Amino acid sequence: MGKRSGEKKWGREVGKRCGEEKWGKEMGKRSGKEMWGREVGKRCGEEKWGKEMGKRSGKEMWGREVGKRCGEEKWGKEMGKRSGKEMWGREVGKRSGKEKWERKIGEALKTFFMREAQFSIMPRVKIRPQELSDAERLFEILMYTDLEFIEIPVETLEDEKRFLKLNEVKKKTNFEHNYSILFDGKLVGACGIRIDQHRPWIGEIGYLVDKAYHGQGIATEAVSQLEKIGFGELKLQRIVILMDIRNLASEQVARKCGYEKEGIAKKVHRIRKEYYDCFVYSKTR
Numbered sequence: 522m523g524k525r526s527g528e529k530k531w532g533r534e535v536g537k538r539c540g541e542e543k544w545g546k547e548m549g550k551r552s553g554k555e556m557w558g559r560e561v562g563k564r565c566g567e568e569k570w571g572k573e574m575g576k577r578s579g580k581e582m583w584g585r586e587v588g589k590r591c592g593e594e595k596w597g598k599e600m601g602k603r604s605g606k607e608m609w610g611r612e613v614g615k616r617s618g619k620e621k622w623e624r625k626i627g628e629a630l631k632t633f634f635m636r637e638a639q640f641s642i643m644p645r646v647k648i649r650p651q652e653l654s655d656a657e658r659l660f661e662i663l664m665y666t667d668l669e670f671i672e673i674p675v676e677t678l679e680d681e682k683r684f685l686k687l688n689e690v691k692k693k694t695n696f697e698h699n700y701s702i703l704f705d706g707k708l709v710g711a712c713g714i715r716i717d718q719h720r721p722w723i724g725e726i727g728y729l730v731d732k733a734y735h736g737q738g739i740a741t742e743a744v745s746q747l748e749k750i751g752f753g754e755l756k757l758q759r760i761v762i763l764m765d766i767r768n769l770a771s772e773q774v775a776r777k778c779g780y781e782k783e784g785i786a787k788k789v790h791r792i793r794k795e796y797y798d799c800f801v802y803s804k805t806r
């Protein structure tokens with residue numbers, strides 16, 4: 522009985538131990554599973570968090586990239602817009618400059634053609650050697666001329682005829698070369714070149730136009746034609762024009778013909794018993 526009781530007790534002990542061992546194993550197994558589960562859960566959580574973070578990071582990076590691209594695109598559009606404006610501005614400026622230039626050219630051409638039309642309509646001024654038949658018309662012009670700035674050694678028609686008769690001798694001796702000014706075929710004035718007898722390469726131009734024909738550029742054209750004769754046929758090296766310093770109209774003719782003002786000659790001009798200063802204008806060959 523004692524033996525059986527001991528065995529029974531031992532069996533119980535063994536059973537207890539086996540139960541404990543089985544429970545321990547079960548618990549270990551469960552604990553292992555729990556730990557594994559936790560680890561797995563942890564890993565899953567981390568993985569999920571990682572994925573979430575990766576997803577968020579990806580979104581953030583994508584957002585940044587998109588933002589960057591949008592910014593670049595916006596910048597590009599802005600630059601394109603500015604470049605477009607700049608190009609448009611340059612183009613407009615170019616067109617405006619071209620248009621302004623074309624307007625200037627158009628105005629210049631318009632002025633040129635108007636002048637050409639005016640000259641084609643307006644009869645040309647011509648000069649020719651004086652003739653005895655010019656006496657009456659020339660004397661008429663002299664009688665209506667303002668004698669404030671010039672002195673005329675002619676008082677009658679006969680005086681004018683005698684003056685004209687001397688032209689041939691004056692021309693041959695190279696003293697004076699006198700011409701009548703015609704406008705539309707009508708005699709409207711006189712001009713001439715007096716040669717310096719001490720310096721025969723220098724000539725002095727004088728001109729006179731009917732008062733009724735002033736302001737039409739007749740004297741200017743007559744001087745231009747006379748100048749060609751002086752530098753051409755007469756082979757002059759220098760031509761001068763003297764005018765009373767009060768005679769602004771005569772001075773304007775010299776300027777228009779391209780003569781240079783050299784200065785003032787004191788008391789070189791005489792009108793009756795008075796002496797006056799003159800402007801000296803000249804042109805050289």
